[in-house]
Amino acid sequence: MNRSPDMTPIHAPFPATRFRRLRRTPALRDLVAEARLSASDLIWPVFVTDVPGADAEVPSMPGVVRRTVEGTVRAAEEAMRLGIPAICLFPYTDPALRTEACEEAWNPDNLSNRAVRAIKAAVPEISVMTDVALDPYNANGHDGLVRDGVILNDETIEALVKMALAQAEAGADILGPSDMMDGRIGAMRRALETEGHKDVAILSYAAKYASNFYGPFRDAVGASGALKGDKKTYQMNPANRDEALRLVARDLAEGADMVMVKPGLAYLDICAAVKEAFGAPTFAYQVSGEYAMLKGAVMQGWLKEDAILESLLAFRRAGCDGILTYFAPDIARTWR
Structure with missing residues (x-):
């Protein structure tokens, strides 16, 4: 994985050098593999809900279900058995609780916080990551507060800080600010330090693109119909x-412990540039649209299932330390 940009490969001319020698057997190929993937490189995104119909498959994400709090605890237990070190929670909030002021976002007993407490009670060893953004609680479907069609930055930060503190109080190990408001990392870090949560990590969605690959995710959290305009x-x-x-x-300077590039495969150049420039723990999110494309093609027989592993190796090859992927349990079961 580590490589010098100034490295000059030296090899003897053919036939003294035959690159195929080290491709001859599976053992030799494995011995010289430059990038590796294991369950410990993965974070499993999980959708949680208490709306009737939980455990039903998300239509645009075959194989992915919304889970009750109890089902989410079982997912955490499965992740622990499989060697997956962290799960990331995304709530499907009852539409009746979604308001323009987003007050449910920092309710200590909201769905996400209840799920965090339940997981930490049952599986304290696993790391729980939460999403810090207002869209699951926003009647407008946006990641920030909206006034006269404008997404407010500074007022949103105040709301996000309250949300982050509530999640930290619930026992979250990693906060994932995905909102892309300016200045939110510094504000969250100061509040966490002041309120005694100095050990809570921040994995910032530092480079999150306005992508067309998010559609199935918005279906999964119920934000598609609510969204007014774009982001x-x-x-x-x-x-x-x-x-x-x-x-x-900026996010590293404000106190982020880790950074994320989102989406993934279409932005591998960004992943590589971030890792090379900063050397910080760098993650990528293999988002819902990427999952849906790969899963759909495999189900149709257009691609072999090994294409999934190949896509994840691309992140590791680009320098990512870890990957958020809905394929996490499948990969962990198959490639342990």
Whole structure:
């Protein structure tokens, strides 16, 4: 994985050098593999709900279900057995609880916080990551508060800080701010330190693009129908690379412990650039659209299942330390 950009490969001319020698057998190929994937590299995103119909499959994400709190605890227990070190919770909130002020987001007894407490009570060893953004609680479907069609930055940060503190109080190990408001990492870090949560880690969605690959996720959390407009005033332009590096630098300077690039496969160049530039723990999210494409193609017989592993190896090859992927349990069961 570690490599010098100035490295100059040296090899004897053919036939003294035959690259195929080290491809001859599975054992030799494994011996010289440059990137490896294991269950310990994965974070499993899990959808939790208490709306009737839980445990039903998300239509646009075959094989992925919304789980009750009890079902989420069972998923955490399965993750622990499989060697997956962390799960990430995304709530499907009752539409009746979604308001323009998003008060449910920092309710100590909201769905996400109840799930965190239940998991930590049952499986204290597993790391629980939470999502810090207002869209599951917002009547407008946006990651921030909205006034006259404008997504408010500073007022949203105040709400996100309350949300982050409630999640930390519930026992979350990792907070995942996915909102892309300016200045939110510094505000959260200061509040966590002040309120005695100095050991809670922040995995910042530092370079989150305004992507078309999020559609199935919005179906899964019930945000598709609620969203008014788009998210292009706060999520990144897919055309931009240098901006991603500036955003990562800012979030690290404000107190992020880890950073994320989202989506994944279409942004491997960003993953590689972030890891090379900063050397910080770097993650990528193999998002719902990527999952749906791969899963659908495998189900149709258009791709072999090994294409899934190949896609995840691409993240490791690009320098990612870990991957959020809905394939986590399947990969952990198959490739342990």
